Amino acid sequence: MTTTRPAPPTPERPQPGRLESPLPEARSDGAHPADDAHPLVDGYPASPSVRAGGVLRLHLSTRADRFRADFFRCGAEVRHMGGTGGPGRYAPAGRYDQDWHWPGHDFTVPAHWPSGVYIAVLRPHASGPPDLPEPGAGAEHLDARHSRLLFVVTPAGPTKARVLYKVPVLTYHAYNQSGGGSLYGSLRTDDPPPGADTPVTQAVTLRRPGGGIGGPVKGYPDAHDPRTPRQTFAHWDAPFVAWLERGGFTADYCTDLDLHQDPHRADGYRLLLSAGHDEYWSAPARRHVTAFRDRGGNLAVFGANTCWWRVTVSADGTTVRCAKHPPGAAPGVDVDRLRGAPGHWWESEPENTLTGVSYRNGGGHWEGPRAPLGFTVQHTGHELFAGTGLRDGDVLGAEHALVGYECDGAAHRRDGAGRAVATGADGTPPGFTILGVADLPADPAAGWHTAVREDDGPGRAATFGLYTSGGTVFTAATVDWPRLLALDPRVRTITHNVVTALS
Structure with missing residues (x-):
């Protein structure tokens, strides 16, 4: 709803669980902090949904040499489903009302992935293997104001779901x-x-x-x-x-x-x-x-x-x-x-x-x-x-x-x-x-x-x-x-x- 009082962006808070990023905070305009020791990876999907078996295009920007994206499905618990990576390329932030045109990276979604809401955790490739959530962890353990993106996997065809x-x-x-x-x-x-x-x-x-x-x-x-x-x-x-x-x-x-x-x-x-x-x-x-x-x-x-x-x-x-x-x-x-x-x-x-x-x-x-x-x-x-x-x-x-x-x-x-x-x-x-x-x-x-x-x-x-x-x-x-x-x-x-x- 629209308010008459100023409503500043909600600041980042420490998140529970092992996936809390130690990286510096992104600016509110989406630009990356100039910190070569801890380069951020930020990104967004070309489309917010993709069919199972289809191609998900990720648009990513980083000052790191390489990036890594790990995919988690959010359901009864958070499940690590796989990942992808590639060379890092940097592009500046854009305006809120214009396509940012960041470099693209294609990932073929496995046909066996179930329909659901997925979160990609983005990081520099040199930062090592992903920290996996504890058993029973919820999506709040993945939440952050940078280095994450959300997409929905839709079923490839008819299912038994009602x-x-x-x-x-x-x-x-x-x-x-x-x-x-x-x-x-x-x-x-x-x-x-x-x-x-x-x-x-x-x-x-x-x-x-x-x-x-x-x-x-x-x-x-x-x-x-x-x-x-x-x-x-x-x-x-x-x-x-x-x-x-x-x-x-x-x-x-x-x-x-x-x-x-x-x-x-x-x-x-x-x-x-x-x-x-x-x-x-x-x-x-x-x-x-x-x-x-x-x-x-x-x-x-x-x-x-x-x-x-x-x-x-x-x-x-x-x-x-x-x-x-x-x-x-x-x-x-x-x-x-x-x-x-x-x-x-x-x-x-x-x-x-x-x-x-x-x-x-x-x-x-x-x-x-x-x-x-x-x-x-x-x-x-x-x-x-x-x-x-x-x-x-x-x-x-x-x-x-x-x-x-x-x-x-x-x-x-x-x-x-x-x-x-x-x-x-x-x-x-x-x-x-x-x-x-x-x-x-x-x-x-x-x-x-x-x-x-x-x-x-x-x-x-x-x-x-x-x-x-x-x-x-x-x-x-x-x-x-x-x-x-x-x-x-x-x-x-x-x-x-x-x-x-x-x-």
Whole structure:
């Protein structure tokens, strides 16, 4: 989300495990420190996904004579899958909105590699063999702001998997600050001045370091889980992926760019799954996901702030643009509090029609710890509550601040029994069943921020629930849902029930 306060890049923190790099820190623009004794290797993939058996092109820059890339698959545990190497070549850093054109190195992905999210650990070849993660280590042991890159291996052909996991690469890059910028911040000096009659479009390239790992990240640290920056794969997606595979669920993986480019990418799966923070959606990706639902495919969103910004993707799939500023908007304005932003999905095609909920009926708490807030549950006879022991009126997840750091809601009223019922006034589909409600504090001192909406009344609430229209769509309505998988057995049980029922 856009904030009016400055949000400096999250600094590098010591990471647990044996893979913490002793190399000097990369600058925020992605340039390498001038240290011949400890040369960095930085890089990015030409494309964020590759089919098993296909060719992955790595773009790398280093002052070292040679480089080494070791590949790790992130799942129930981190597994070392292999590596590659070659002569080192140096190229300078570029701008955040232009292809960096670093030297290329091709690697043929073994056909037997399973679909999944892979991280390449980059280092000078002279630094010796890789330190392998300890058994059971998670992706946080690989996370760093330099010398890493992320890519997704998609299956070479049809598989037996019933679940397709969507990796939000476009959101990762929206917050990636390599090259000195992201899709956040004030307008540049070469943008149209206030009063112009055309909206301002900001752009970022996918061909630069970062994008889930390996680059500086815009945003405040997460007071409830400071191990990794929020807008990274390691923060929300990796814990969910690990839980999914430990639970015995078999999943294939793709990126949102894959769904953007291929209208049939989800064909053959029963469930399309998204977790954490999946904020930036293109019109083709949304159209293809909606068609999947209409054909009877199910969608589970274990996150929030979903499908908030509309983006356009260049024909070659390397540049992402978002028109966040209404015509005439002044630099520094909080565009979420204004109408007329072309990139707002809700102003032309409310995201509620797909997800059932919207950030404009919820809110965000970005900085510092939140007061404990959970969902007051209802309809606990529903199969998704089976095995939780919850009864109507109980509160789910408050002790671990489940609701936040951003959350979504549906416009609703209370029926004669006091239950929350969706009104549909904001585009929420008929039949959306609200399973839990969390009223957000209205006092500004509580630290919650809200966006403009149709109803300017003060009441805001996160609402998790589901509806059926062709397929069934479940939404957890809070970004922090994956964080509680390690903390709350009732959250784990509900998640297991959802994935089992919909897959």
